[in-house]
Amino acid sequence: MDVPVLEDLALEQGQRVFVRVDFNVPLRDGVIEDDLRIVSALPTIEYLRDREVTVALASHLGRPKGKVDAKYSMAPVAAHLSAVLGTDVPLAAGVVGPAVEALVAGAAPGSVVMLENLRFEPGEEANDPGFATKLTMGYDAYVNDAFGACHRAHASIVGPPRVLPSAAGRLLAREVEVLGRLLQGADRPFVAVLGGAKVSDKLGVIEALLGKCDTVLVGGAMAFTFFLAQGLSVGDSLVEPDMVDECTRLLATGRVQIPTDVVVAQDITDDADTQVVVSEAMPDGWKGLDVGPATVAAYRAAIGEAATVLWNGPMGVFEVAPFAAGTIGVAEAVAGCAGFTVVGGGDSAAAIRQFGLADKVSHVSTGGGAALELIELGDLPGLDALRGAPNA
Ligand code: 3PG
Ligand code: MG
Secondary structure, three states, X not given: OOOOEHHHOOOOOOOEEEEEOOOOOOEEOOEEOOOHHHHOOHHHHHHHHHOOOEEEEEOOOOOOOOOOOHHHOOHHHXXXXXXXXXXXXXXXXXXOOHHHHHHHHHOOOOOEEEOOOHHHOHHHHXXXXXXXXXXXXXXXXXXXXXXXXXXXXXXXXXOHHHOOOEEEOHHHHHHHHHHHHHHOOOOXXXXXXXXXXXXXXXHXXXXXXXXOOOEEEEOOOOHHHHHHHOOOOOOOOXXXXXXXXXXXXXXXXXXXXXXXXXXXXXXXXXXXXXXXXXXXXXXXOOEEEEEOHHHHHHHHHHHHOOXXXXXXXXXXXXXXXXXXHHHHHHHHHHHHOXXXXXXXXXXXXXXXXXXXXXXXXXXXXXXXXXXXXXXXXXXXXXXXXXXXXXXX
């Protein structure tokens, strides 16, 4: 999975580098709720500043669908970056065009400029070649540190490496190294813990992991489709009936474990009336919203004995207190495991940070979909593009 790295770029003082980052951070009322993706890009930004080049950062934020929408402006991100870097990071009024080029060209060596949201431009998601060319104008090199977006064949991910000397930033290189280690030669036992709502979202990844790991522990609402495959009733739980055959096939491997007990309720509220039931006795009219304590104990034991753990996806509706215990239990077990532990991005990364356990795992990925796709397919469009760069 080799890609060119920062040291492979021959940078000279005063040059301008276009850096694709994934600053698609959770925002609430304009306030950044989790800055993991921003702080994770700092080593790359610092490396480039030390070489006295001008750093132009470009990211998408949300899904504004090719139109300018103030709600998705990078302004809060630029302000946050100014604070964490301790230097003013101006926000360009757009992504491409003469005014943006002039701002970047006029910036002092070693300074950092934030471009506006890439997805304000229809050419970004359409991977329009004309837009990709405009993106590269005025730059001497391209760095991709946007691991979380490398599964998107969008203009800013695959376009610039066709023409500019290019490299993976520190964050991207680390993600590729860690996830590569899971795919090739992971120490055994290797236990994968997968949660989330839908089997259909995780099917490819479960199949790929079954070829690499010893056991897959299943939680989250997707467990109930496996219940259906075993002929169990599921009450009002979320299920995907058209995935039952796939679940039957996965269970037949004998290496997929599903919950033996479940926390059920009739509504998802902080004061919901809950019961713990064994998996064979899910009551009509109730929904499964977390794994039960016996399941947590079994999963904890399996995780505790593992030499390698990958965790992706919550075990229940952990944002609501009565349904958080399963996810907390798994997070604690992963944090306590002495082996090589990786938390896939998205909700599980948010959960482990929320529980204050992020520094007790080997790696918290900044990519949700990207991490899953890398595991499933073994490569990503963004990595492939870097390998084709003129300097690679
Ligand atoms: C993410 O948050 O998963 C990445 O930034 C990609 O965003 P997208 O799913 O909107 O392409
Ligand atoms: Mg996403």
